[in-house]
Every structure is written in C-alpha cells, then in structure tokens.
Amino acid sequence: xxxxxxxGPGLVKPSGTLSLTCAVSxxxxxxxxxxxxxxxxxxxxxxxxGEVYHGGTTNYNPSLxxxxxxxxxxxxxxxxxxxxxxxxxxxxxxxxxxxxRHLGESFFDCWGQGTLVTVSS
Amino acid sequence: xxxxxxxxxxxxxxxxxxxxxxxxxxxxxGNNAVxxxxxxxxxxxxxxxxxxxxxxxxxxxxxxxxxSGTSATLAISGLQSEDEADYFCAxxxxxxxxxxxxxxxxxxxx
Numbered sequence: 001x002x003x004x005x006x007x008g009p010g011l012v013k014p015s016g017t018l019s020l021t022c023a024v025s026x027x028x029x030x031x032x033x034x035x036x037x038x039x040x041x042x043x044x045x046x047x048x049x050g051e052v053y054h055g056g057t058t059n060y061n062p063s064l065x066x067x068x069x070x071x072x073x074x075x076x077x078x079x080x081x082x083x084x085x086x087x088x089x090x091x092x093x094x095x096x097x098x099x100x101r102h103l104g105e106s107f108f109d110c111w112g113q114g115t116l117v118t119v120s121s
Numbered sequence: 122x123x124x125x126x127x128x129x130x131x132x133x134x135x136x137x138x139x140x141x142x143x144x145x146x147x148x149x150x151g152n153n154a155v156x157x158x159x160x161x162x163x164x165x166x167x168x169x170x171x172x173x174x175x176x177x178x179x180x181x182x183x184x185x186x187x188x189s190g191t192s193a194t195l196a197i198s199g200l201q202s203e204d205e206a207d208y209f210c211a212x213x214x215x216x217x218x219x220x221x222x223x224x225x226x227x228x229x230x231x
C-alpha cells in the first residue's frame with residue numbers, strides 16, 4: 001500500500017524559504033500522473049498549492065504561483081515544495097497527496113499525514 | 122474562508138443516518154464531480170467518495186454520495202462511533218484551474 005510522508009523544518013523565519021519533501025513508499029512515483037501539495041492554515045480550510053507530473057511539468061494555484069516551485073526526484077522517489085518570501089500567513093499544516101483518476105475525474109487517493117510549518121522569528 | 126461551503130458541525134446517534142452538505146457555484150461544483158474525504162485529527166485524510174458517488178475499495182457501503190447542480194451531499198447510514206471525524210468536500214474549479222475544498226464538517230457520534 002502506497003504511503004506518503006512529509007518532512008522538513010517545522011519553523012521558518014519570515015522572508016525565508018519553506019522547503020518540504022514528500023517521500024513516496026510502497027510504489028513508484030511514476031505510477032501516478034500528478035503529485036500535489038495542499039495546506040491548511042490554522043482555523044481555515046484546505047488550499048491547493050500546486051502539482052507536479054512525474055515527468056517534471058507543474059501547475060500552480062494562481063494565488064501562490066509567484067512564490068512556489070514544486071519539483072520531482074524520480075531517483076529518490078520523492079517530490080518537493082519550495083515556497084519563498086514566507087510570512088505568518090504561510091503558517092499551516094502542509095500535506096502531500098497523490099492524484100487518482102476515474103473516467104476523467106481526478107481526486108486525491110492517498111495523502112500524507114501532514115506536517116506543521118510555523119513562520120516566526 | 123473556503124471556496125466550497127459546509128456547515129461546521131453535524132451529529133447523530135449510533136445507527137442513525139446523517140447527511141453532510143457542500144455547496145459551490147457554476148465554476149466548481151456546477152461543472153465538476155465532487156469528492157469527499159474523512160480526516161481524523163493527526164492522521165492522513167482518507168478518500169471516502171469520489172466522482173460524486175463512487176466508493177473506493179475498502180470504504181463501507183454505509184457511505185454514499187450525490188450531487189445536484191451546485192450542491193453535493195455525503196450520507197452515512199448506520200452511524201458508528203468510528204465514523205466520528207472531520208469530513209470535507211472537494212472539486213475542480215475552472216477559475217483556479219485546480220482543486221478547491223470545503224471548510225469541513227465535524228461529525229460527532231453522540
């Protein structure tokens with residue numbers, strides 16, 4: 001059974017860069033087309049950050065596009081998130097997720113359990 | 122504030138049938154299928170319904186989903202204590218060109 005595990009610093013300074021990695025186990029990162037990052041700020045709903053195709057193509061949420069880079073490392077079976085110029089508003093639980101598909105519809109059929117990242121000096 | 126609207130809480134007693142609703146607009150739910158996720162705090166979210174009404178393997182048939190226009194409903198029949206969790210809806214949004222989510226409904230089994 002496929003599992004996803006987020007890792008990275010739990011504390012980032014304002015104006016710094018938030019960097020997280022999602023390790024994929026129990027299957028190959030090339031087994032699914034798209035891999036996403038999603039976040040939930042405290043007391044708020046989920047927000048999709050963006051996605052990466054196992055071949056490297058990316059799509060980003062327009063509200064974050066200028067600050068986000070998502071990349072994939074097939075040799076390590078993982079993908080990563082970099083979010084630059086962070087502020088307190090970027091404090092959130094960050095999840096990685098795998099896309100599934102059924103008759104043209106997409107959904108997330110596997111999630112990591114999430115990691116809290118706090119932006120504070 | 123979430124793109125899709127859900128009531129913050131719902132409750133029921135064991136054995137009861139409960140419904141959780143989700144509403145959106147024509148750029149998201151009106152044009153795309155809905156998915157539902159179950160989240161127990163501290164654990165990974167779990168897909169319970171996809172493509173409006175499809176249950177993934179391993180999800181009990183007590184869970185069902187439906188969609189009409191810009192609204193969607195998750196129904197749980199024969200409520201069990203293990204169903205106590207947060208449930209959130211999600212769909213594709215044609216404006217964002219990506220998925221959007223509801224704020225989640227906390228289901229309490231009394």
